[in-house]
Amino acid sequence: MNNNSKNTLNSLKRVVGIITLGSFIYISAYGAYLLNRYAAPNQVYIFIGVSFVLTLLAGVSLFLYDKRIKSILGGSPDEIIEVLKSINPIEGITHSSAGIWNTEIFSTVLSIKNEIENFEMSNIEEFNEASRLRTALDSVTAQIMIADTDLNIIYINSSAKNMFIEAQEEIRKIIPQFDAASLLGMNIDQFHKNPNHQRGLLAGLKGTHVAQFDIGNATIGFTAHPLIDSSGENVGTVVEWKNKTQQIKIENEIHNIVNASLEGDLTKRINLDDKEGFYQNISYGVNDLLSVNQLVIDETSRVLKGLSEGDLSDEISFDYTGSYEELKNHANNSIKKLHHVLSNVKRSAEEVQSGAQEISQGNLNLSNRTENQAMSLEKTAAAMEQMTGTVRQNADNVLEADQLAASTRTQAENSGEIVENAISAMEEIKVASTKIANIIGVIDEIAFQTNLLALNAAVEAAHAGDQGRGFAVVASEVRNLAQRSAEAAKEIKGLIQDSVSKVDTGTDLVYQSGEALDKIVDSVKKVSNIISEISIANQEQSMGIEQVNQSVLKMDESTQQNAAMVEQVAAASESLGEQSNELNQMMSFFELASIISKQSYNDQDNRSSSRPWSENSSSNSPPKLNIASAKSKHLSWKTRIRSFLDGKESLTMEQAVSHRDCDLGKWIYSEGIKYLGSSEAFNQLEKCHAGLHADIKTIITLKEQGNNNKAEDHYRNIEAASGKVVGYLDIIEGEIKLNSGQKNTEIHRIPATNTVNSNQNRESF
Structure with a gap:
């Protein structure tokens, strides 16, 4: 290169x-x-x-x-x-x-x-x-926080930041250095007294962990989830926070209210000042539930108290629904039925008292006449008794003579029969004597044979020696008996022969006596027949007089009984009058309607006489107005409008009517303004009542136009206005009672304006 x-x-x-x-x-x-x-x-x-x-x-x-x-x-x-x-x-x-x-x-x-x-x-x-x-995370309402594996906060959305800002004062009571504005980048260890425990919990976290803790007066709940990457490693933790302070507070309030309700205290309510959203709605619901239950119990207690005090003219007049309406109907029907029954009892008691007085007077007159009649019959009975005694004595004498004659005749007839029987007996004795003589002969022969047998036995005993000695003694005794029997038979035979001779003589005498007795019997029969005829005549006469006497005695006895009965009836009538008077006094305890005689209880006016609007108006009292019914109807507008907005009920302008055309409006602009025009509560009632009906019409118009949001806004006015109308009616009711001289111990307050959830349908009263 x-x-x-x-x-x-x-x-x-x-x-x-x-x-x-x-x-x-x-x-x-x-x-x-x-x-x-x-x-x-x-x-x-x-x-x-x-x-x-x-x-x-x-x-x-x-x-x-x-x-x-x-x-x-x-x-x-x-x-x-x-x-x-x-x-x-x-x-x-x-x-x-x-x-x-x-x-x-x-x-x-x-x-x-x-x-x-x-x-x-x-x-x-x-x-x-x-x-x-x-x-997206910044936009959600959930409070989200993300921490890395070292538990450093690497993300927190605005909802979570706002939650910690709201709870900052309570958290600083435990952690003074806490600053909600600088949470990002901080380590979670700074928020725990035992960081190692928290690290161990999050390090081993495989699933969702849910818990809550109290810090100061706040209760914070959280849900922790591990963040797992595509390779399955834990790269951090996401935590969803929730400030449960208000939830726990309302739970405690509801718990206390429920316990108080179980003990019979329905006056407690949930404070609505620090509630909003769902908690405000459920608080409204619980308060409304307690209000309607207290209203039902108060109305029922009021009517039952009146019933215990004898007031049967009052009834529950609020308009309810469901079981409350059924309870009201049962209570009102029971009072009406009791009113009807007691009215009839009172009317019957008055009629019984009047009838008892008439019966008592009639019995007094009857008693006098019966007493005079009894005295006359008593004299007649005495005379008849004396005559009956004389006739009875004659009849008794004749009867006694007849009985003597009959007895004599019977004795004579019996004597004849006795003679005949004696003759027959003599004949039978004679025959019997002959038979006895024959029997004696047989006995004599038996004695002879027995003697022979005894001798033979003695001989045989002698042959037997010492062994037959006992038998020899017996044989000797038998022989002695045989000898004695033979001697007795001889004597009896002699006596029998003498008796037969005498029987023949007696038989002749008896025949002669029989003939004489037959003649006596014929004479006695004739005398007895004559006396019997006299006795029968006397008996018939005595029976006739006796019957007359018995009739007089019965008449006298009946008269005496009638007199006694009249006295008893008179006493009973007097007692009945006293009891009727006592019953009327007892019935006066109950306050009943004045028209009770010819109308059924369904046609009677059962309004309470203790309510001033059910009495006749005077210069010091306002005219009649069913305030309870007016309160019920105007409280029910909340429920009706709520159902209308939720599509569960239809409402028209005709049903809404003008504030001058409803029952309360007619009273306000006629008699009410005449008697209560100077009352501040009345003037406020007129204003709130007009505003209530105006809002109702506005809601119906907005709903028909499809503007539901504005309709919901006006519904909040219904909630407040209906409560104020009821509050002013309470004050007016108290003023009416005071003007009527009745003691009013209840203080009525005007309810404060409250908002209500427009998306929740619930019953309101």
Whole structure:
């Protein structure tokens, strides 16, 4: 290689060095971009400063090398100038043509140029993609933070920065050096009391980690995700932050309110001053729920309290929906039914009292007449009793004579029968005596045979010797008995023969007595028949008189019973009158409608007599107005308009009506202004009521025109206006009670204007 070639090669090396230096400058600029994307702001500024210094040095070097190249190459050909301009396009670089490069060197320079162009285009695409991702992360509402593997914060979007700015005062109570404005580039270790624990947790993080912590009075929640590149390595951590302070606060408020509600306290409410968005909407919902429950309980308690005090003329008048409406209907129907029943009972008690008085007077007159009749019957009964006694005595005497005659006749007949029986008995005795004589003969023979057997037994016993001695004794005894039996049989036989002789004599005498008794019986029969006829006549006479006497006695007894019964009825009537009077006094405890006699309870006016607008108007009282119904109807506009805006209900201008045409408006511009025109609450009510109806019509018009956003804005006015109308009605109700002499212990306040979520449909009262 000659000297010129060596010089050319060295010059090319210098050119390549210059190109390399330019590439370094470019890479430095691109590194500044990457650091601006992932590094902290102070690191970016340092890197840019270094790059700027290097760029200045490179410029000076290029200037010196340019002169050197010119001196070596003898000027710059057009091709070299174009190549150098494309490699490092610096305006104002010119060279004179002082030599020509060979083809190999020129190709090498062009190859280097192409590689630089390709590298530049690739990094421009990555830069554009990174810019889009950064713009997207800056636009989301989620609070995003990115840290590298050393836990240095290399990115934080505006939402996260704003969240830390809001919580900065609470965080500084624990970390005094905390500065939300300079989080980028800081290390996460500065925010933890135990950095090693946090590093160990994030270093081993394979999936999502969710946690929260309390710092000061703030509660911060976070969700950490590892950043994994295409090769599966952990290149950092992305953290989504969330300030849960307000969420925890409203959760605690709801928890306290629910516990208070379970204990029967429905007066607590969620404070709406520090709420917005979703938390404000749910707070409105909870407050509305408590309000409607308290309203239902208060109305029901008011009616039941009136019921316990005897006031049956009041009822629940608010318009509810669903189960509340069903409860109201059941309560009102029960009161109406009880009112109807007690009204009928009261009317019946009055009628019973009047009837009892009439019965008592009639019974008194009847008692006097019955007493006189009883005295007359008592005298008649005494006379009849005396005559009956005389007739009864005669009848008894005749009856006794008849009984004696009958007894004599019976005895005579019995005597005849006895004689006949005696004759028969004599004949039978005679026959029996003969039979006995025969039996005695048999016994005598048996005794004889027994004696023989005893002798034979004695002989046999003698032959037996000592062994038959006992048998010999028995045989001796049997023989003695046989001898005695034979002797007795002889004596009996003699007696029987004597008895038979005497029986024959007695039989003759009995025959003679029978004939005499037959004659006596015939005479007694004739006397007995005559006495029987007399007795029958006396009995019939006695029975007739007895029947008359019994009738008189029964009449006397009945009269006495009637007299006693009349006295009892009179006493019962008097007692019934007293009980009816007591019942009327008890019924006077209940305040019932005046028309109760000929109308059913469905036709009666059951408005409370304790409400001043249900009484007759006077110079000191305003005219009738159902304030409870007016409050209910105007509170219900919130729900109706909400349903209308959500497309669940249709409303027309005719339904909205004018503020002068509704029931409340008619009262305001007629009797209300007459009696309460000087009241400040009444004047404010008139103004709010007119504004409420105007907003309702405006909402209907805007909805029909398709301007939903403005309609939603006016809905917030409905929320406030309806609450104010109800508040002023409460004040007016209190004024009415005071003017009517009733004690008003409740203080009514005008509700403050509140905004409400226009995108959430909920019931409001």
